[in-house]
Amino acid sequence: MKTPPACDSAVSTPGLKTNLLGLGEQKLIDFFENLGERKFRAAQIMKWVHVRGVTDFAQMTDLSKSLRERLASIAEVRPPEVVSRSDSEDGTIKWLIRTDGGSCIEAVFIPENGRGTLCVSSQIGCSLDCSFCATGKQGFNRDLNTAEIIGQVWIALRELTLPEAAPNNRAVTNVVLMGMGEPLLNFDNVVEAVNLMMHDCAYGLSKRRVTLSTAGVVPALDKLGDVTDVSLAISLHAPNDELRDQLVPLNRKYPIAVLLDSARRYLQKLPDQRRKITIEYTLIDQVNDRQVHARQLAELLGNTPCKIN
Ligand code: SF4
Structure with missing residues (x-):
């Protein structure tokens, strides 16, 4: 490791x-x-x-x-420490944040079309080793604690919200757990943090605006709907098991059909039956971007309420 x-x-x-x-x-x-x-x-x-x-x-x-x-x-009340901030011309902001023990994580703010999305990390490193991911190549260090996860939101709001702004006039309108780590492998801390993000006495974000992205840890996904109702994104990236086994090795343990069954069960637990899963599909040249893949994807997702990102 x-x-x-x-x-x-x-x-x-x-x-x-x-x-x-x-x-x-x-x-x-x-x-x-x-x-x-x-x-x-x-x-x-x-x-x-x-x-x-x-x-x-x-x-x-x-x-x-x-x-x-x-x-x-x-x-x-001790948030993690900002080591550096880098602002891009398109408005994207990256913070390098030091955690207890000295390792760093990144939080990224992306402004677009009247929204401000903050991408936060849930672990230092990651054990899942997806083939296209730099974090996976680092291996796993440790889970972030709840203060380190919610602290990324705390930091972004302090840096982005003018002191005189009304409490609901905030730059961060959406939070996605898509940074470093697999959120469902740090279940308790992530659930505590997302529930704080949605709590009226904390950040008051709507459940539609807090999204947990998972590579597909099915046993944890099966428990998730009992403790929270965040929006769900699945890092799919392949329309068949043969290819996904290579891109997302966790697929060998929880194949696509098992994962999508679990995702649909999650949706069924939500009070609002109109909600959809976001399917993340990163196009990788000559790997998963052929017409046959598009056809397989359409067939695969035919009975799953979802949108593809
Ligand atoms: S689960 Fe996410 S962070 Fe972990 S290796 Fe895969 S893509 Fe990277």
Whole structure:
């Protein structure tokens, strides 16, 4: 197993304090109830941290002074650290972000047609080794924790939203988990993070605007609809098992028919039966871009509510 290189020698050390950035609503309620506080404190903290971007408990003025002091002694709000930012002429912005331990991940903001899509990572490296993917060549290092996943959204909003803008006037309108890593192999942290993205006291994004992209970890996909209702994208990239076995080795374990069955079951669990899966199909010259592939794809997806990207 190879390890992605650290961004530089400066290594941040995880604190001994509880990082409230990475706690979803129920975990925050548990945290405050353990302190003998009422559960509405969870919503107060979520608004300070995620909506207003405040990390200093002293500024959280609707908490009592004694609670603020207590929180400062046992907890923290610690987003991951931005190492660098690169702005392209077309408006795309890439942040290199250092995680605990020193390895770096990337978050990418892509503005297009009145939308702003943030692509976030879920793991450092990836174990799935898709043939066309640079991340797969790095091997797997570790899962990101919830604070490191939601922290990418926190960072982008702080850097992109003007302080005077209304809370709902934000540059990030969509989030896609399509960066480094396979989200369904980091199930609990990813679910906690996407549910924060959609929570009204945090980022308030619609379930149609938060998309989890998977190469097809079927057992985890079968559980996903029980805990969240994000939009789903499948990294298909091939219309038959023979080719997909080469491009996405996970296909040897969960072939296309098994994966699409699971994806349709996910859709069936959603309250809104009009929702569709996004099928990701990267055209690779002379590999998966022939007419025969297009015909196979149309036949394959005939009974799956989907759009192809
Ligand atoms: S699952 Fe995604 S990140 Fe992992 S190797 Fe495949 S394309 Fe790359």
